[in-house]
Amino acid sequence: MNSSELLSVVTFGYGIAATLYLVSWIFQKPFPAQLAKWSAVLTVIGNLAGFFMRWAESYRLGIGHAPLSNMYESLVFFALTIGVLYLFIEIRYRSPLIGVFATPLAFLAMAYASMSPNISARIQPLVPALKSNWLIAHVLTCFFGYAAFSIAFGVSIMYLLKQRERSDGKGLLAYLPKMNILDDLTHRMVLFGFLFLSVGIITGAVWANSAWGSYWSWDPKETWSLITWFVYATLLHARLIRGWYGKKIAYLSIIGFVAMLFTYFGVNYLPGLHSYGSF
Amino acid sequence: MADKNPIWKLFVSIRLTVVLLLSLAVTSIIGTLVPQNASAEAYFHKYGAFLYRLFDILNIFDMYHSWWFQLLLLLLICNIIACSIDRLAGTWKLIFPKETTFKPSTFQKLKKKENFTDSRLPEELETEFTAVFTKAFGHPRVEKTDQGFSLFAEKWRWTRLGVYIVHSSILFLIAGAMIGSMFGFEGYVNIPEGESVDHVQIRNTGRTQHLGFEIQCNDFELSTYKNGSPKEYRSSLTILENGKPVLTKDIIVNDPLHYKGISLFQSSYGEVSPEHTEAPSFSAEDIQLAFFVNASGMVYKRTAEIGKPLEIPEGMGKFVVMDFKESALFMGQNIGAALVGILTPEGGEPAEVTLPIEFPNFDKMRRGDVVISVVHQHEKQSHEKNPEKKRYYTGLQVVKDPGVWVVYSGFIVMIAGIIITFFMSHQRLCVDVSRKGNKSRIMVAGIANKNKLGMGIKVEKIARLLGNPEK
Numbered sequence: 110m111n112s113s114e115l116l117s118v119v120t121f122g123y124g125i126a127a128t129l130y131l132v133s134w135i136f137q138k139p140f141p142a143q144l145a146k147w148s149a150v151l152t153v154i155g156n157l158a159g160f161f162m163r164w165a166e167s168y169r170l171g172i173g174h175a176p177l178s179n180m181y182e183s184l185v186f187f188a189l190t191i192g193v194l195y196l197f198i199e200i201r202y203r204s205p206l207i208g209v210f211a212t213p214l215a216f217l218a219m220a221y222a223s224m225s226p227n228i229s230a231r232i233q234p235l236v237p238a239l240k241s242n243w244l245i246a247h248v249l250t251c252f253f254g255y256a257a258f259s260i261a262f263g264v265s266i267m268y269l270l271k272q273r274e275r276s277d278g279k280g281l282l283a284y285l286p287k288m289n290i291l292d293d294l295t296h297r298m299v300l301f302g303f304l305f306l307s308v309g310i311i312t313g314a315v316w317a318n319s320a321w322g323s324y325w326s327w328d329p330k331e332t333w334s335l336i337t338w339f340v341y342a343t344l345l346h347a348r349l350i351r352g353w354y355g356k357k358i359a360y361l362s363i364i365g366f367v368a369m370l371f372t373y374f375g376v377n378y379l380p381g382l383h384s385y386g387s388f
Numbered sequence: 389m390a391d392k393n394p395i396w397k398l399f400v401s402i403r404l405t406v407v408l409l410l411s412l413a414v415t416s417i418i419g420t421l422v423p424q425n426a427s428a429e430a431y432f433h434k435y436g437a438f439l440y441r442l443f444d445i446l447n448i449f450d451m452y453h454s455w456w457f458q459l460l461l462l463l464l465i466c467n468i469i470a471c472s473i474d475r476l477a478g479t480w481k482l483i484f485p486k487e488t489t490f491k492p493s494t495f496q497k498l499k500k501k502e503n504f505t506d507s508r509l510p511e512e513l514e515t516e517f518t519a520v521f522t523k524a525f526g527h528p529r530v531e532k533t534d535q536g537f538s539l540f541a542e543k544w545r546w547t548r549l550g551v552y553i554v555h556s557s558i559l560f561l562i563a564g565a566m567i568g569s570m571f572g573f574e575g576y577v578n579i580p581e582g583e584s585v586d587h588v589q590i591r592n593t594g595r596t597q598h599l600g601f602e603i604q605c606n607d608f609e610l611s612t613y614k615n616g617s618p619k620e621y622r623s624s625l626t627i628l629e630n631g632k633p634v635l636t637k638d639i640i641v642n643d644p645l646h647y648k649g650i651s652l653f654q655s656s657y658g659e660v661s662p663e664h665t666e667a668p669s670f671s672a673e674d675i676q677l678a679f680f681v682n683a684s685g686m687v688y689k690r691t692a693e694i695g696k697p698l699e700i701p702e703g704m705g706k707f708v709v710m711d712f713k714e715s716a717l718f719m720g721q722n723i724g725a726a727l728v729g730i731l732t733p734e735g736g737e738p739a740e741v742t743l744p745i746e747f748p749n750f751d752k753m754r755r756g757d758v759v760i761s762v763v764h765q766h767e768k769q770s771h772e773k774n775p776e777k778k779r780y781y782t783g784l785q786v787v788k789d790p791g792v793w794v795v796y797s798g799f800i801v802m803i804a805g806i807i808i809t810f811f812m813s814h815q816r817l818c819v820d821v822s823r824k825g826n827k828s829r830i831m832v833a834g835i836a837n838k839n840k841l842g843m844g845i846k847v848e849k850i851a852r853l854l855g856n857p858e859k
Contacts, residue, residue, distance in 0.1 A: 172613065234613040237620055237641040237654075293841075300810045307806055311799045320642045322653040322787035323574065324795060325565075327452045329420040339413035343406050350402040368413070378755065379420055 112162035113230050116185055119159055120223050122152030123188065123216035130208035137284055142205035149199075149212060153192035156219075160189060163232065172234035177248040180377075181230050184222035186248065187373075188215040190256035198260065202294070204286045210263030243316035251309035251334075255369055257302030258341070262366035264295045265359035272356065292355050295362050296348060303341050310334050329379040333372040340365040399470035408464045415460070419451045425592065425717060429710075430740045433730060465562060468555045476552060483548045490540045492533070494835075495818040500844055501833035502851035510536030510821045510828050517819060517854060524850050525817050535822035542816040548837065550812065553805030560798025567791030573597050574789075576715065576722050579605040580660045580781040584628060588786040589715075591722070599650060599786070602628035606636070608657055608780040621654050623782040649788055656715075656724035656783030658746060675709060675727065676763035678748070682756075689763060704758050705733040707741075715783075718742055723750070724783055727762055813838035817847070819854065830854060 129145035132138075163176040163185075176182040195211040222228055268291040274282040285291070313331070318324040325331060344361040347353040353361075398404060422443065431449060432440050447454030495501065506513060514530070514537055521528045521539050528539040575588035575597050584604035587596050606624040613619050620640055627635040627647050637645045645652045675692040681702050688701045697708040709729040716726035726744040733756070741760060744750050748761035813836040820831045832851040836843035848856075 234615070234617060234619065237618055240620075240640075241642040304803075304806050304810060308803055311803065315796070315799070316642075318792065319644065320653070321655070322644065322651055322785045322789075324792065327419060327424060332416050332420045332452075336413045336416050339409045339416075343409045343413075346402055346405050346409070351406070376420070 112159045112166055115155060115162060116159040116219070117223055119152055119155045119188070120216065120219035122148055122155060123192070123212055123219055126152055126208065127212040127216050130205060130212055134206055134209050134281065134284060137281075139205075142208070145208055145212075146196075146199060146205060149192065149196060149208065153189065153196060156185065156189045156192055160185060167232050170232060172232070174235045174239075175245050175248075176232075177244060178235055178239055179233065180228050181222050183248065183252070184218045184228070186252050187255060188218040188222075190252045191215040191218065191259055194253070194256045194260055198294070202286070202290070204290075206285055207260075207264060207267070207294075210267055211260050214259050214263060238320055241316055241320065243312055243319070247309060247312040247316055250305045250312055254302045254305030254309050255373060257298045257305060258337075258362075258366055258369045261295045261298035261302060261362045264291050264298065265362040265366075267291050268295065268355065268359045288355065292358065295358060299341055299344055299362060299365070303338075303345065306334070306338055306341070310338065330372065330376045333368065333376050337365060337368040337372050340368050396470065399466055400474040402471070404467050405464075405471070408460060408467060412460055412464070415451070415457065418448060422448055422451075423718075424452070425450055426740075427728075430728065433738065433740055461562070465559065468558060472552055472555055479548060483545060488542065488545075490529075490542075490816070490818065492538050492540075492818060492820045492831075495820070495833035496831065498833045498835070500847070501831055502847060502856055503829070503831050504851065504856040505824070506828045506830060506855055507826075508828060509826070510823050513821055513828055513830075517821065520853050521817075521819060521850070524853055525815075525846075528817075528819075533820070533822065535824075536828065537821055539819040539821075540817070542814070544812055545814045547808050547812040548814050550805055550809035554802060554809055555805075557798045557802035557805055560801055561795055564791035564794030564796075564798060567794055568789040569791075572787070572789040572791065575786045576655060576784065577603070577786055578656075578658065578715070578781045578783050579603060581605055581608055581779055584626075588784075591717075597786075601634075601648065602631075603652065603784070603786075604628055604633075605782050608782040610657060610780070621657055621782075623654055623657075623784070625652060625782075649790060651787050651789075653785040653787065654782070655722060655785040656746065658724060658781050658783065660779040660781050677707070677709075677743075678761045678763050679704070679707075680759040680761070682758065700758055703734055705731065705736065707731050707760065716742060716744065718744075722783070722785070723747065729760075731756070731758070731760070733757065811839075813843070815843060815846075817850070819850075830856075832856070 126145045126149040129141045129148060133140070133142035133145060160176060163182070164173075167173045167176065177186060191211065192215050195208065195215070198207060198211075199205055223230070267285055268288060271282055271285045271288050271291060274280065274285075286294075310331075313334075314324040317326070317331075340361065344353075344358060344365060347361065348358055426449070431443070435443060443449060447456070451457055517539060518528060518530060521541065526541045526543050528541040531538045531540070573590055575590045577585050577588040579585050582605070584602045586600075586602045587598045589595070590597050604626040606626055608624075609620075609622045611619045611622075622638055622640050624636070624638045625645055626633045627645075635645075635647060639645050639652060639654050641654050644654070675694075677690050677692050677698070679688045679690065679700050680686070681688070681700075681704060684702060686702070690698055692698055692707075692709050694709050694712065697706045700707055707729055709727050711728045712725070713728060714725050715722050716724070716728065718726075723742070723744040724746050726742050729741050729743065730738050731741045732738040741751060741754065743760055743762050745762050748763075749759075751759045751761060815834060815836045817834045818832075820833075821828050823829075830851075832847055832854065834843045834847040
């Protein structure tokens with residue numbers, strides 16, 4: 110089995126985990142959630158194995174490099190970071206229903222990687238600009254940031270849904286974690302994401318300076334990452350100083366996620382230096 | 389007095405911070421949609437007379453350096469400084485008190501605390517409790533009370549400064565950027581193999597900058613992978629002082645040469661034509677273009693002349709080469725020699741297209757129905773004449789930025805500041821032991837300015853270590 114085949118199975122695995130979480134929520138039974146958890150664990154292990162297999166395969170082709178160099182590889186890694194971070198939260202908070210809103214994101218990333226006609230799964234050699242020790246540090250930190258913001262987004266959606274809970278304590282929404290827990294989790298994920306996004310932007314700037322002689326050149330990807338940073342900085346200031354909670358924070362977290370998505374995908378439709386990420 | 393000044397009041401408000409951050413976020417989008425620093429003609433073609441005039445007045449074509457964007461940044465800096473002064477004045481005494489005092493009653497008032505009893509008397513517990521406390525949290529202050537004793541310790545009080553550390557890092561970044569723009573430069577130069585230069589061209593202005601030494605290009609080598617994509621661009625450079633070599637180094641992308649505060653980066657390359665050894669090898673009279681039509685997968689080669697429209701096969705529209713530039717800028721980045729043309733798709737709007745001579749895949753980024761590329765001069769040459777070794781020139785980005793270390797310090801300060809602000813807190817812990825009959829009553833309580841949940845867990849853990857029975 111090669112990495113591509115294994116990663117197709119991983120796509121399927123995330124799909125199964127997401128479905129089982131959903132089944133557990135809709136039928137309000139804990140057993141499917143248990144199954145979901147174990148399939149998520151297996152899938153994340155498979156995802157990690159696929160990542161390392163691809164790394165090894167590139168060495169066998171004589172063009173060895175960390176599999177973080179194009180859209181396909183970044184999506185595989187994005188799914189992996191979401192998976193790892195989600196499992197950590199499920200174990201820490203013992204609340205499987207967050208999985209209903211987190212695992213589909215990993216599934217979508219993998220499905221987009223495998224099915225989009227614009228994305229090639231071929232292992233390609235590194236272009237000169239990407240040959241740098243900063244590649245791993247930059248991509249790793251950026252994607253942990255992205256994963257944290259994605260989960261914050263999922264939890265914010267849960268919060269906004271939870272608001273509509275019926276007062277008699279019945280219905281599907283009653284099963285979701287309490288609002289203050291969701292609000293706190295959003296905030297924590299944003300803190301974590303903000304740290305990693307900052308480090309990601311900084312490692313990118315240091316790298317750009319060693320490759321092109323300029324740590325900041327207002328390239329669209331750089332600019333959009335800064336826009337994302339501004340949105341989350343706004344969220345943190347609004348919360349810490351002005352005491353914003355709940356709904357307002359959830360909306361800001363969703364806006365931040367949209368900016369993040371644009372930094373990740375949208376920018377590929379604009380011309381600029383980061384074009385190797387788009388194929 | 390400061391409280392009454394309305395300008396001061398404006399600058400110490402977080403509302404202003406939120407407005408400024410969101411304004412910066414929203415206005416920054418414009419510059420990612422409108423290409424920056426392109427030629428006036430290109431903008432005129434793209435936007436028409438009215439929008440061109442409007443954008444020009446608003447400095448949209450170089451918006452990140454425009455007066456209004458810089459003003460937003462300046463306001464943000466004033467906001468950061470004013471807020472820091474205002475808040476620091478209030479919390480300074482809290483962060484650096486002359487003497488730390490504590491009262492057990494402060495902790496007794498807390499809602500969340502652990503209470504339990506021990507069958508021994510307070511005197512018997514003191515040594516053991518002090519040891520456990522020291523190991524789990526830090527060395528405590530022991531105070532005798534009427535009924536027994538209290539242990540108290542605090543740590544990380546200074547982390548209350550974290551937020552000021554993060555904010556100061558932004559001042560570092562701005563200061564570094566200003567030093568760079570005042571005392572540095574960003575230029576480029578093309579050096580044919582075997583030749584040397586002592587000056588470079590400044591980007592955007594085209595001014596000449598003398599270096600005070602010479603750069604000699606000994607050799608340029610381009611290697612490719614089996615599939616033809618570029619693997620490495622390598623230039624062997626020698627620095628000459630008064631004609632004498634002082635330093636020789638091979639540079640590749642991601643591994644520049646630094647000399648006397650000036651850095652040389654591998655940025656582009658090209659071929660020197662045998663006839664005119666000075667200029668790059670492209671002749672504007674004989675342009676071969678390849679049109680790749682996505683729908684059919686066909687490639688058509690056509691000869692073009694500047695200013696003369698070409699029909700693209702399969703009814704895909706018209707293309708006309710407008711200009712040849714020896715070093716074209718794209719999004720502010722030098723992409724070397726390039727053709728600039730106007731593509732008018734069938735039934736569509738005309739658009740400007742940049743075709744760098746050296747990057748045949750460049751036009752794919754546009755994601756159009758047709759991908760246009762310039763047929764490589766050396767591809768043609770290999771068919772035709774001149775089987776001799778090609779002579780290259782190397783394109784270097786030459787940068788002096790004395791502010792970069794200030795910026796890097798800012799980066800380190802920012803990361804440290806964020807970790808301190810987000811993940812560390814000022815923690816205070818108190819264990820109070822008082823006699824109750826023949827037994828001791830024990831209270832364990834803690835206060836943290838952040839992550840109160842985490843502090844609660846710590847309090848429970850320490851209470852367990854001191855003998856609180858499991859629940």
